[in-house]
Amino acid sequence: MKRSHQPGRIWLGGLAALVAIGWSGAAGAQDGEKLAAQLCSSCHGVHGKSESPMFPRLDAQVPNYLEAQLKGFRNHARGETDAQSFMWGIASQLDDKTITSLADYYAHQTAPAGASGDPALLARGKEIFEHGLPSEGVPACASCHGQHAEGQDTFPRLAGQHEAYLERQITHFRSGARGNAPVMSAVAHTLNDEQAKAVATFLQAQ
Incomplete structure:
Protein backbone atom coordinates (compact mmCIF):
# COMPACT_ATOMS: atom_id res chain seq x y z
CA MET A 1 0.00 0.00 0.00
CA LYS A 2 1.30 3.45 -0.93
CA ARG A 3 2.39 5.50 2.09
CA SER A 4 0.53 8.79 2.59
CA HIS A 5 2.44 12.03 2.99
CA GLN A 6 -0.49 14.40 3.44
CA PRO A 7 0.67 17.47 5.43
CA GLY A 8 -2.18 17.16 7.94
CA ARG A 9 -1.22 13.60 8.81
CA ILE A 10 2.45 14.52 9.09
CA TRP A 11 1.52 17.35 11.48
CA LEU A 12 -0.62 15.10 13.68
CA GLY A 13 2.07 12.45 13.61
CA GLY A 14 4.58 15.04 14.74
CA LEU A 15 2.51 16.01 17.75
CA ALA A 16 1.97 12.36 18.65
CA ALA A 17 5.68 11.62 18.44
CA LEU A 18 6.57 14.58 20.61
CA VAL A 19 4.09 13.43 23.23
CA ALA A 20 5.34 9.84 22.99
CA ILE A 21 8.90 10.78 23.91
CA GLY A 22 7.69 13.03 26.70
CA TRP A 23 9.05 16.13 24.96
CA SER A 24 9.39 19.04 27.36
CA GLY A 25 11.84 21.34 25.59
CA ALA A 26 14.90 19.63 27.06
CA ALA A 27 15.65 16.78 24.66
CA GLY A 28 18.72 14.61 25.00
CA ALA A 29 20.52 12.30 22.58
CA GLN A 30 18.10 9.46 23.28
CA ASP A 31 15.15 11.74 22.60
CA GLY A 32 16.62 12.69 19.23
CA GLU A 33 16.87 9.02 18.29
CA LYS A 34 13.29 8.35 19.39
CA LEU A 35 11.91 11.37 17.56
CA ALA A 36 13.80 10.43 14.41
CA ALA A 37 12.32 6.92 14.55
CA GLN A 38 8.76 7.92 15.45
CA LEU A 39 8.38 11.05 13.33
CA CYS A 40 11.12 11.72 10.79
CA SER A 41 11.38 8.15 9.48
CA SER A 42 7.88 8.32 7.97
CA CYS A 43 9.31 10.54 5.22
CA HIS A 44 13.10 10.39 5.54
CA GLY A 45 13.38 6.66 6.06
CA VAL A 46 14.84 4.54 8.85
CA HIS A 47 18.07 6.16 10.11
CA GLY A 48 17.58 8.90 7.52
CA LYS A 49 18.04 6.61 4.51
CA SER A 50 15.19 8.05 2.46
CA GLU A 51 13.98 5.91 -0.43
CA SER A 52 11.87 8.65 -2.02
CA PRO A 53 13.42 11.52 -4.00
CA MET A 54 10.65 13.69 -2.58
CA PHE A 55 12.49 13.68 0.75
CA PRO A 56 16.26 14.10 1.24
CA ARG A 57 18.51 11.52 2.79
CA LEU A 58 19.67 12.64 6.22
CA ASP A 59 22.09 9.82 7.08
CA ALA A 60 25.59 11.16 7.86
CA GLN A 61 24.46 14.72 7.18
CA VAL A 62 26.55 17.55 8.63
CA PRO A 63 25.02 18.49 12.02
CA ASN A 64 25.53 22.25 11.67
CA TYR A 65 23.70 22.17 8.35
CA LEU A 66 20.80 20.17 9.75
CA GLU A 67 20.46 22.54 12.68
CA ALA A 68 20.46 25.55 10.36
CA GLN A 69 17.79 24.04 8.11
CA LEU A 70 15.49 23.01 10.95
CA LYS A 71 15.73 26.52 12.36
CA GLY A 72 15.12 27.85 8.85
CA PHE A 73 11.91 25.82 8.66
CA ARG A 74 10.95 27.04 12.11
CA ASN A 75 11.37 30.72 11.24
CA HIS A 76 10.09 30.29 7.67
CA ALA A 77 13.41 31.28 6.06
CA ARG A 78 12.91 28.32 3.74
CA GLY A 79 9.79 29.12 1.80
CA GLU A 80 9.56 26.45 -0.90
CA THR A 81 6.19 24.69 -1.13
CA ASP A 82 7.49 21.38 0.23
CA ALA A 83 8.94 23.14 3.27
CA GLN A 84 5.65 24.86 4.00
CA SER A 85 3.64 21.66 3.57
CA PHE A 86 5.80 19.23 5.52
CA MET A 87 8.27 21.04 7.75
CA TRP A 88 6.96 24.41 8.96
CA GLY A 89 4.44 22.95 11.37
CA ILE A 90 6.74 20.22 12.69
CA ALA A 91 9.74 22.53 13.14
CA SER A 92 7.59 25.03 15.02
CA GLN A 93 7.38 22.49 17.86
CA LEU A 94 11.15 21.94 18.15
CA ASP A 95 13.33 24.00 20.46
CA ASP A 96 17.08 24.43 19.97
CA LYS A 97 18.04 21.48 22.19
CA THR A 98 15.71 19.13 20.36
CA ILE A 99 17.04 20.31 17.01
CA THR A 100 20.62 19.73 18.18
CA SER A 101 19.68 16.24 19.36
CA LEU A 102 18.15 15.32 16.01
CA ALA A 103 21.10 16.72 14.07
CA ASP A 104 23.55 14.80 16.22
CA TYR A 105 21.64 11.57 15.72
CA TYR A 106 21.62 11.81 11.94
CA ALA A 107 25.25 12.95 11.79
CA HIS A 108 26.28 9.67 13.45
CA GLN A 109 24.51 7.42 10.94
CA THR A 110 26.45 5.63 8.20
CA ALA A 111 25.75 6.38 4.56
CA PRO A 112 26.27 3.71 1.90
CA ALA A 113 27.37 4.69 -1.59
CA GLY A 114 24.63 5.94 -3.86
CA ALA A 115 23.35 4.53 -7.15
CA SER A 116 25.35 5.02 -10.33
CA GLY A 117 24.13 6.78 -13.46
CA ASP A 118 24.85 7.65 -17.09
Whole structure:
Protein backbone atom coordinates (compact mmCIF):
# COMPACT_ATOMS: atom_id res chain seq x y z
CA MET A 1 0.00 0.00 0.00
CA LYS A 2 1.30 3.45 -0.93
CA ARG A 3 2.39 5.50 2.09
CA SER A 4 0.53 8.79 2.59
CA HIS A 5 2.44 12.03 2.99
CA GLN A 6 -0.49 14.40 3.44
CA PRO A 7 0.67 17.47 5.43
CA GLY A 8 -2.18 17.16 7.94
CA ARG A 9 -1.22 13.60 8.81
CA ILE A 10 2.45 14.52 9.09
CA TRP A 11 1.52 17.35 11.48
CA LEU A 12 -0.62 15.10 13.68
CA GLY A 13 2.07 12.45 13.61
CA GLY A 14 4.58 15.04 14.74
CA LEU A 15 2.51 16.01 17.75
CA ALA A 16 1.97 12.36 18.65
CA ALA A 17 5.68 11.62 18.44
CA LEU A 18 6.57 14.58 20.61
CA VAL A 19 4.09 13.43 23.23
CA ALA A 20 5.34 9.84 22.99
CA ILE A 21 8.90 10.78 23.91
CA GLY A 22 7.69 13.03 26.70
CA TRP A 23 9.05 16.13 24.96
CA SER A 24 9.39 19.04 27.36
CA GLY A 25 11.84 21.34 25.59
CA ALA A 26 14.90 19.63 27.06
CA ALA A 27 15.65 16.78 24.66
CA GLY A 28 18.72 14.61 25.00
CA ALA A 29 20.52 12.30 22.58
CA GLN A 30 18.10 9.46 23.28
CA ASP A 31 15.15 11.74 22.60
CA GLY A 32 16.62 12.69 19.23
CA GLU A 33 16.87 9.02 18.29
CA LYS A 34 13.29 8.35 19.39
CA LEU A 35 11.91 11.37 17.56
CA ALA A 36 13.80 10.43 14.41
CA ALA A 37 12.32 6.92 14.55
CA GLN A 38 8.76 7.92 15.45
CA LEU A 39 8.38 11.05 13.33
CA CYS A 40 11.12 11.72 10.79
CA SER A 41 11.38 8.15 9.48
CA SER A 42 7.88 8.32 7.97
CA CYS A 43 9.31 10.54 5.22
CA HIS A 44 13.10 10.39 5.54
CA GLY A 45 13.38 6.66 6.06
CA VAL A 46 14.84 4.54 8.85
CA HIS A 47 18.07 6.16 10.11
CA GLY A 48 17.58 8.90 7.52
CA LYS A 49 18.04 6.61 4.51
CA SER A 50 15.19 8.05 2.46
CA GLU A 51 13.98 5.91 -0.43
CA SER A 52 11.87 8.65 -2.02
CA PRO A 53 13.42 11.52 -4.00
CA MET A 54 10.65 13.69 -2.58
CA PHE A 55 12.49 13.68 0.75
CA PRO A 56 16.26 14.10 1.24
CA ARG A 57 18.51 11.52 2.79
CA LEU A 58 19.67 12.64 6.22
CA ASP A 59 22.09 9.82 7.08
CA ALA A 60 25.59 11.16 7.86
CA GLN A 61 24.46 14.72 7.18
CA VAL A 62 26.55 17.55 8.63
CA PRO A 63 25.02 18.49 12.02
CA ASN A 64 25.53 22.25 11.67
CA TYR A 65 23.70 22.17 8.35
CA LEU A 66 20.80 20.17 9.75
CA GLU A 67 20.46 22.54 12.68
CA ALA A 68 20.46 25.55 10.36
CA GLN A 69 17.79 24.04 8.11
CA LEU A 70 15.49 23.01 10.95
CA LYS A 71 15.73 26.52 12.36
CA GLY A 72 15.12 27.85 8.85
CA PHE A 73 11.91 25.82 8.66
CA ARG A 74 10.95 27.04 12.11
CA ASN A 75 11.37 30.72 11.24
CA HIS A 76 10.09 30.29 7.67
CA ALA A 77 13.41 31.28 6.06
CA ARG A 78 12.91 28.32 3.74
CA GLY A 79 9.79 29.12 1.80
CA GLU A 80 9.56 26.45 -0.90
CA THR A 81 6.19 24.69 -1.13
CA ASP A 82 7.49 21.38 0.23
CA ALA A 83 8.94 23.14 3.27
CA GLN A 84 5.65 24.86 4.00
CA SER A 85 3.64 21.66 3.57
CA PHE A 86 5.80 19.23 5.52
CA MET A 87 8.27 21.04 7.75
CA TRP A 88 6.96 24.41 8.96
CA GLY A 89 4.44 22.95 11.37
CA ILE A 90 6.74 20.22 12.69
CA ALA A 91 9.74 22.53 13.14
CA SER A 92 7.59 25.03 15.02
CA GLN A 93 7.38 22.49 17.86
CA LEU A 94 11.15 21.94 18.15
CA ASP A 95 13.33 24.00 20.46
CA ASP A 96 17.08 24.43 19.97
CA LYS A 97 18.04 21.48 22.19
CA THR A 98 15.71 19.13 20.36
CA ILE A 99 17.04 20.31 17.01
CA THR A 100 20.62 19.73 18.18
CA SER A 101 19.68 16.24 19.36
CA LEU A 102 18.15 15.32 16.01
CA ALA A 103 21.10 16.72 14.07
CA ASP A 104 23.55 14.80 16.22
CA TYR A 105 21.64 11.57 15.72
CA TYR A 106 21.62 11.81 11.94
CA ALA A 107 25.25 12.95 11.79
CA HIS A 108 26.28 9.67 13.45
CA GLN A 109 24.51 7.42 10.94
CA THR A 110 26.45 5.63 8.20
CA ALA A 111 25.75 6.38 4.56
CA PRO A 112 26.27 3.71 1.90
CA ALA A 113 27.37 4.69 -1.59
CA GLY A 114 24.63 5.94 -3.86
CA ALA A 115 23.35 4.53 -7.15
CA SER A 116 25.35 5.02 -10.33
CA GLY A 117 24.13 6.78 -13.46
CA ASP A 118 24.85 7.65 -17.09
CA PRO A 119 28.65 7.60 -17.63
CA ALA A 120 28.65 10.78 -19.74
CA LEU A 121 26.67 12.71 -17.15
CA LEU A 122 28.85 11.34 -14.36
CA ALA A 123 31.99 12.56 -16.10
CA ARG A 124 30.53 16.01 -16.79
CA GLY A 125 29.22 16.30 -13.26
CA LYS A 126 32.57 15.25 -11.78
CA GLU A 127 34.32 17.95 -13.82
CA ILE A 128 31.97 20.68 -12.58
CA PHE A 129 32.06 19.43 -9.00
CA GLU A 130 35.86 19.34 -8.86
CA HIS A 131 36.72 22.35 -11.02
CA GLY A 132 33.59 24.47 -11.38
CA LEU A 133 32.97 26.54 -14.49
CA PRO A 134 35.84 29.09 -14.44
CA SER A 135 34.72 30.91 -17.58
CA GLU A 136 31.31 31.55 -16.00
CA GLY A 137 32.57 32.36 -12.52
CA VAL A 138 31.19 29.19 -10.91
CA PRO A 139 33.49 27.84 -8.17
CA ALA A 140 34.17 24.15 -7.70
CA CYS A 141 31.41 22.55 -5.62
CA ALA A 142 34.14 20.74 -3.70
CA SER A 143 35.48 24.03 -2.35
CA CYS A 144 32.43 24.30 -0.07
CA HIS A 145 31.01 20.78 0.10
CA GLY A 146 34.27 18.88 0.58
CA GLN A 147 36.49 16.87 -1.73
CA HIS A 148 34.17 13.88 -1.55
CA ALA A 149 30.93 15.86 -1.15
CA GLU A 150 30.94 14.87 2.52
CA GLY A 151 29.94 18.37 3.63
CA GLN A 152 31.54 20.66 6.18
CA ASP A 153 30.43 23.27 8.71
CA THR A 154 27.11 24.66 7.39
CA PHE A 155 27.61 23.23 3.90
CA PRO A 156 25.62 20.00 3.47
CA ARG A 157 26.76 16.52 2.60
CA LEU A 158 25.65 15.93 -1.00
CA ALA A 159 27.19 12.49 -1.55
CA GLY A 160 24.51 9.87 -2.15
CA GLN A 161 21.66 12.39 -2.18
CA HIS A 162 18.75 11.76 -4.55
CA GLU A 163 19.40 13.20 -7.99
CA ALA A 164 15.82 14.43 -8.38
CA TYR A 165 15.90 16.09 -4.97
CA LEU A 166 19.13 17.93 -5.79
CA GLU A 167 17.75 19.16 -9.11
CA ARG A 168 14.60 20.39 -7.38
CA GLN A 169 16.64 22.33 -4.82
CA ILE A 170 18.59 24.05 -7.59
CA THR A 171 15.24 25.15 -9.00
CA HIS A 172 14.26 26.52 -5.58
CA PHE A 173 17.54 28.44 -5.32
CA ARG A 174 16.89 29.94 -8.75
CA SER A 175 13.37 31.04 -7.80
CA GLY A 176 14.47 32.53 -4.48
CA ALA A 177 12.24 30.16 -2.48
CA ARG A 178 15.37 29.05 -0.65
CA GLY A 179 16.68 32.49 0.15
CA ASN A 180 18.88 31.51 3.08
CA ALA A 181 21.89 30.50 0.96
CA PRO A 182 22.99 33.42 -1.29
CA VAL A 183 26.06 31.56 -2.59
CA MET A 184 23.89 28.75 -3.94
CA SER A 185 21.37 31.18 -5.40
CA ALA A 186 24.15 32.73 -7.49
CA VAL A 187 25.46 29.32 -8.58
CA ALA A 188 21.98 28.03 -9.45
CA HIS A 189 21.33 31.00 -11.72
CA THR A 190 24.55 30.25 -13.62
CA LEU A 191 24.07 26.51 -14.12
CA ASN A 192 21.90 25.47 -17.05
CA ASP A 193 19.59 22.45 -16.79
CA GLU A 194 22.09 20.06 -18.40
CA GLN A 195 24.88 21.12 -16.05
CA ALA A 196 22.62 20.88 -13.01
CA LYS A 197 21.51 17.37 -13.99
CA ALA A 198 25.12 16.27 -14.55
CA VAL A 199 26.21 17.48 -11.10
CA ALA A 200 23.17 15.88 -9.45
CA THR A 201 23.83 12.57 -11.22
CA PHE A 202 27.46 12.61 -10.10
CA LEU A 203 26.57 13.41 -6.50
CA GLN A 204 23.93 10.69 -6.24
CA ALA A 205 26.57 8.15 -7.26
CA GLN A 206 29.00 9.11 -4.50
